[in-house]
Amino acid sequence: MNTIANIALRNLSRQKKRTILLGSAIAFGVMIVTLINGFAGAFSANVAENFSDLMAGHIFISGTEKGPDDKDVSVIRDDRALTSAVAASGAPIRYVTRRSAFSGTLIFEGKKLRTNVDGADLEKETFLRDRLLLKAGSWDAMAEGNALILSEKIARKLNVDVGDNLLVQLQTATGQNNVGEFRLAGISFDTGIFGQMMSYANLAYVNELLGLAPGEYQTMGIMLDGLKHTESAAAGIYDKLSGSVQLFERGAKGSDGAETPFQALIRQQKKESWEGVRYRLFTINEVLSQIKQIVAALDTTAAVILVVLFVIIMVGIANTFSMVMFERIGEIGTMRALGVQRGGVRSMFLFEALFLALGGAVAGIALALVAMGVISLFDFGMDSPAFLIMRNGHLSFFLPPLRAVGNVAIIAVLTLIAVASPAGKAARLTPAEALRTQK
Amino acid sequence: MGIVELQNVRKVYPLGKVQVEAVKGVSFCIEKGDFISIAGPSGSGKTTILNMVGLVDQPTEGEVFLDGKPTSGLKDAELTRLRHETLGFIFQSFNLIPVLNVWENIEFPLLLGKTRVGKDEKKEWIDHLIEEVGLSEWRKHKPNELSGGQRQRVAIARALVTRPQIVLADEPTANLDSATGEQILELMKKINRELETTFIFSTHDARIVDIADHIIRLRDGLVTENRRRDEPAAEACAAGAAGVGVRGARAGA
Numbered sequence: 001m002n003t004i005a006n007i008a009l010r011n012l013s014r015q016k017k018r019t020i021l022l023g024s025a026i027a028f029g030v031m032i033v034t035l036i037n038g039f040a041g042a043f044s045a046n047v048a049e050n051f052s053d054l055m056a057g058h059i060f061i062s063g064t065e066k067g068p069d070d071k072d073v074s075v076i077r078d079d080r081a082l083t084s085a086v087a088a089s090g091a092p093i094r095y096v097t098r099r100s101a102f103s104g105t106l107i108f109e110g111k112k113l114r115t116n117v118d119g120a121d122l123e124k125e126t127f128l129r130d131r132l133l134l135k136a137g138s139w140d141a142m143a144e145g146n147a148l149i150l151s152e153k154i155a156r157k158l159n160v161d162v163g164d165n166l167l168v169q170l171q172t173a174t175g176q177n178n179v180g181e182f183r184l185a186g187i188s189f190d191t192g193i194f195g196q197m198m199s200y201a202n203l204a205y206v207n208e209l210l211g212l213a214p215g216e217y218q219t220m221g222i223m224l225d226g227l228k229h230t231e232s233a234a235a236g237i238y239d240k241l242s243g244s245v246q247l248f249e250r251g252a253k254g255s256d257g258a259e260t261p262f263q264a265l266i267r268q269q270k271k272e273s274w275e276g277v278r279y280r281l282f283t284i285n286e287v288l289s290q291i292k293q294i295v296a297a298l299d300t301t302a303a304v305i306l307v308v309l310f311v312i313i314m315v316g317i318a319n320t321f322s323m324v325m326f327e328r329i330g331e332i333g334t335m336r337a338l339g340v341q342r343g344g345v346r347s348m349f350l351f352e353a354l355f356l357a358l359g360g361a362v363a364g365i366a367l368a369l370v371a372m373g374v375i376s377l378f379d380f381g382m383d384s385p386a387f388l389i390m391r392n393g394h395l396s397f398f399l400p401p402l403r404a405v406g407n408v409a410i411i412a413v414l415t416l417i418a419v420a421s422p423a424g425k426a427a428r429l430t431p432a433e434a435l436r437t438q439k
Numbered sequence: 440m441g442i443v444e445l446q447n448v449r450k451v452y453p454l455g456k457v458q459v460e461a462v463k464g465v466s467f468c469i470e471k472g473d474f475i476s477i478a479g480p481s482g483s484g485k486t487t488i489l490n491m492v493g494l495v496d497q498p499t500e501g502e503v504f505l506d507g508k509p510t511s512g513l514k515d516a517e518l519t520r521l522r523h524e525t526l527g528f529i530f531q532s533f534n535l536i537p538v539l540n541v542w543e544n545i546e547f548p549l550l551l552g553k554t555r556v557g558k559d560e561k562k563e564w565i566d567h568l569i570e571e572v573g574l575s576e577w578r579k580h581k582p583n584e585l586s587g588g589q590r591q592r593v594a595i596a597r598a599l600v601t602r603p604q605i606v607l608a609d610e611p612t613a614n615l616d617s618a619t620g621e622q623i624l625e626l627m628k629k630i631n632r633e634l635e636t637t638f639i640f641s642t643h644d645a646r647i648v649d650i651a652d653h654i655i656r657l658r659d660g661l662v663t664e665n666r667r668r669d670e671p672a673a674e675a676c677a678a679g680a681a682g683v684g685v686r687g688a689r690a691g692a
Contacts, residue, residue: 003550010538334534337495338597339523339551341516430515432496435530 004344008351012359015324022313022320023360026411029309030364031371033302033407038372038397040298045398046391048227052284053131054198056097056120057221058230059237059284063277067174070273074218075173077277082220085240091233097125097221100206104170106150106182106199108158115154117168117199119206119217128200137162137186142202147185149200155187162187172211173218180209227284234283241279248280310411314418317356321349321422332426333434342427349423350416357415361408372397441468442604442637443492448501450487450660461487463660464501469653471604472635474628476648479657485641486609488657492639493526493607494518506604523552527598527636529608533590535582535597542578545569545596568596572626588619595626605637612644624650 012019052058063076076082079098086096100119105112120128122142129139135152141162142149148166150158160166161184168180182201207216224233238250325332332345379393390396450462462484469475477485490496491503494510503510505525513521527548528534535544545565549556556564569578572592582590591611598606608627612620628650631638640647648654656664 003547007536007538014538330532330534331536333495334528334530334536336519337493337522337528338548339519339601341519344551430496432490435490435495435534 004340004348005351008348009355011328011348011352012355018320019356022317022356023363025313025316026357026360026415027364027367029306029313030361030407030411031368032309033306034365034368034399034404035371035397036298036302036305037403037407038368038399039395040295040302041398041400041403042391042396043298043389044292044295045227046389046396048284048288049391050389051288052223052227053127055221055284055287056099056125056128056223057284058224058227059091059222059234059281061220061222061237061241061279061281062218063279065277066273066275071175073173075212075216075277076218076220076279077213077216079217079220081244082241082279085244086220086222086237088240089233089236091222091236092225092229093233094223094225095127097121097223098203098217098219099221100203100210100212100216100218102170102206102210104168106154106158107167107169108160108164111158113154113157115150115199117148117170117201117206119201119203119210121203122200132188132200134186135189137184139186141185144183144185145202146180146182146205147202148182149186149188150184151188151198154199155184160184168209170209172209174211176211178209178211180205230283230285234281238281241281246274246276246278248278250281306407306410310414314414317353317415318418318421321353321419322425324352325349325422325426328426329429329434329437332429333431333437336429336431336434345429346423346427349419349426353415353419353423354412357412358408361411365404365408369399372399442471442506443469443639444504444507445488445492446502446504448488448491448498448503450484450491450496451499461660462491462498465657465660465662466501467655467662467665469637469639471637472631473637473652474631474650475637475639475653475655476651477639477641477655477657478643478648479663480643482659483657484660485643485657487660489607489609489639489641492605493528494522520552523548523601524554525604527601527603527606529591529594529598529606529611531610531613533582533587533594533614535590535593537582540579540581541569541574541585541593544582544593545600548597548601565596565600568599571630572596586619587615588623591615591619591623592626595623595630599630599634599636602634603636605639608638608640608642610642610644611640612642612647620644621646 061076061082062074064072064074065077067073076098083096086093098121101116103114103116105114122128122139132149134149137149141147150160155161158166164184166182166184168182170178170180172178203217204214207214210218212218222233222237224230234250238247241247335345335348336342376394376396378395380390380395444467446466448462448465449460452459452461465484465488477488479485487496491498492505494503494505494513497511505521510518510521536547539547542565545568546561549561549565566575569575572595574589574592574596577585577589582593585593591614594611598608606627611627612623615623624646627638630636640651642648651668653667654664655662
């Protein structure tokens with residue numbers, strides 16, 4: 001069999017141009033599919049990490065108590081139990097944030113726009129300054145109590161500039177209408193849909209607007225060393241919390257199966273009744289469960305492209321090998337006369353196709369890796385509209401090794417299928433027929 | 440009993456919708472160690488007979504005995520094994536494997552089948568054959584770097600490498616100039632003498648006919664002459680495998 005494989009390998013060098021063309025077709029297909037796989041592999045992690053940065057955490061704990069008329073009030077009044085549970089969990093924590101937020105209407109010179117305003121302790125959340133690049137204004141201006149940072153798009157819609165005063169209409173944590181005034185301290189670059197929606201203010205002023213007392217807040221964000229620790233760390237924190245505070249159940253699923261864990265948690269919160277503050281713990285993965293659907297769609301697209309490309313390539317390979325069989329018909333006859341069995345002739349063609357497929361696939365993956373490396377060198381900036389799918393302004397890729405191996409295996413199998421028919425015809429030739437037909 | 444015996448062999452080919460009878464009932468017997476020439480004009484059935492003796496083709500009727508054993512009814516794998524173990528082939532167009540060099544082309548038959556030859560023994564034997572055919576300095580060359588005569592020498596060495604009982608040569612000098620053809624013939628005759636290998640040629644080269652021990656002439660698929668050199672007719676085989684002693688001449692369809 002070694003001899004047959006050796007001849008098959010050498011046969012590839014006989015028609016170099018043809019081999020290079022076929023190999024290039026395979027390599028191109030594999031490269032495209034590998035790039036999509038690599039992009040999809042990093043897409044989910046990048047989006048989750050960027051959302052984590054914007055939302056300031058991988059794991060979140062929010063408090064809810066029943067207010068007047070049984071209305072839910074989002075508040076954490078005393079976080080000592082939370083802090084000690086988080087510390088005791090042993091999770092790899094980078095930092096902890098405390099935020100309050102509201103969805104309100106900003107008003108400036110008759111123009112109105114609804115947006116979310118996050119109240120953050122900007123003295124402590126220094127990382128936010130690194131993530132959020134200002135196009136106008138400065139972070140120093142945030143020292144003013146009612147300072148506000150808006151995204152470029154919102155600022156443009158309201159036609160406001162740094163230094164302008166804006167009115168805000170909102171509802172307090174207990175559902176009362178309230179009005180406040182912000183002074184625009186900075187305008188940030190647009191960073192995708194999510195970035196456009198976000199506006200930042202000082203936690204103390206947002207608390208004041210929401211009717212929360214100083215020291216109170218709505219959501220604790222726990223930023224970990226990396227996304228991969230999220231679920232295990234969340235389980236550990238939940239475990240530590242369960243002995244000391246009231247908790248909503250985690251991982252509740254809707255009866256029809258269509259509800260995400262996050263939606264199930266909200267439904268649970270609305271339906272049930274309790275005394276004091278009850279806490280819910282959720283992770284960035286639960287918030288972004290739909291991202292998984294996007295990744296699945298990307299993977300499906302890659303698979304469809306793989307199949308379509310390779311059906312086309314397979315037709316080319318099958319035709320080429322039919323031609324090769326006729327070109328080498330005398331050689332087949334000679335080999336059969338010298339004692340090569342039918343299986344040997346079939347194997348020779350299959351080996352040749354396999355080597356071609358493997359060579360093409362490996363070259364395709366190598367090209368894709370080079371392309372990934374080159375593409376990831378480009379700095380699209382933190383203000384790119386595609387910010388959410390990038391990592392620090394760079395497109396990044398992650399190719400799971402098994403996915404690459406799987407692609408190579410698919411190509412190998414498809415190529416063998418394509419060549420099976422001409423290889424079978426070559427093997428079925430009688431030696432006399434083959435020797436008679438030779439040129 | 441001869442090493443090869445044909446009994447009433449017919450071969451019919453379909454050619455489109457027409458059936459062409461290439462061999463019309465041929466019987467003859469070949470003795471071990473002979474240098475046999477199957478001569479005749481184009482279309483007389485030489486190559487077809489050689490193919491049937493070489494087990495690369497099967498008779499439509501009749502029987503081919505190889506070393507006393509009938510070959511009809513054998514499966515393809517058994518025929519292939521028998522070819523590999525018993526026969527060597529030399530073709531008119533040399534039929535070397537283009538991706539293998541001289542040494543590898545000669546080695547190729549030794550890598551087939553189940554019998555394995557020791558590495559040293561193999562090397563020694565191939566080197567000896569290369570020396571015998573005068574290609575010591577060309578062992579690393581590919582077929583496309585050799586002349587026609589050199590290629591045929593490689594083919595001869597390849598045909599002998601498995602130490603076959605019979606070597607079948609289909610018009611081995613047809614594609615060579617006369618001087619080279621003569622050298623090749625001398626070489627084969629030498630090997631025939633030294634190794635007692637039976638050589639069966641299909642040819643219309645008078646030089647081969649002149650040096651053959653046994654001449655079989657064909658015309659239109661029939662044997663017109665079957666005699667040992669300097670004898671009027673061929674000796675009969677000893678009792679044939681099927682119990683039939685066949686005397687030269689022709690056995691018509």
